[in-house]
Amino acid sequence: SAVISQKPSRDICQRGTSLTIQCQVDSQVTMMFWYRQQPGQSLTLIATANQGSEATYESGFVIDKFPISRPNLTFSTLTVSNMSPEDSSIYLCSVIPGATEAFFGQGTRLTVV
Amino acid sequence: QQPVQSPQAVILREGEDAVINCSSSKALYSVHWYRQKHGEAPVFLMILLKGGEQKGHEKISASFNEKKQQSSLYLTASQLSYSGTYFCGTDASGNTPLVFGKGTRLSVIA
Secondary structure: OOOEEEEOOEEEEOOOOOEEEEEEEOOOOOEEEEEEEOOOOOEEEEEEEEOOOOOEEOOOOOOOOOOEEEEEOOEEEEEEOOOOHHHOEEEEEEEOHHHOOOEEOOOEEEEEO | OOOEEEOOEEEEEOOOOEEEEEEOOOOOOEEEEEEEOOOOOOEEEEEEEOOOOEEEEOOEEEEEEOOOOEEEEEEOOOOHHHOEEEEEEEEOOOOOOOEEOOOEEEEEEO
16 A cells, blocks of 8 residues: 655645645655646546656646656655646646555645636 | 546436446556545545456446456445545556546435
């Protein structure tokens, strides 16, 4: 199993600014995943973060907009850069230790005004 | 590629049964099922691996037809606590991130 501490839980940000979201896992994992979930919608994968290498981004997501750091096997950050109201969403980190069930952080509810 | 879930929404009275379907256009290694309540993170229900198995957890069970790349989640004798949005998540190789369907909103009423 895994317990993920994600912060902040919510924030209200001005357009044009950046927010960094942190996820700390209580065990070492090879991959960490970042998802975005807009209200009433499904979870959309942003990128996969591997320790020691560049993150792998999904179509429609770019590193300049969503830079990711993965300094060790228990921690990762996602930055939402130059924010606009369209970035308002819930951002979740996730891990799948042992290729079994996925565990999620509690999410960061971001509102851009 | 995003799996297709059906139905999009269903309303049940307590004690009724429901089936939620998930289908993929590509070969799968596993199918996961999660339930998410409003304002909370998704919670794991079960995982089905290729090999065409069926699993059960109290009154919630699921099947996976590997040949058809389809999975179904069965909810029997529904309870109010079953309300939420159900997502299937598919994994193509056992080492890839989950791709989630659009979800099925289940409402159980008294």
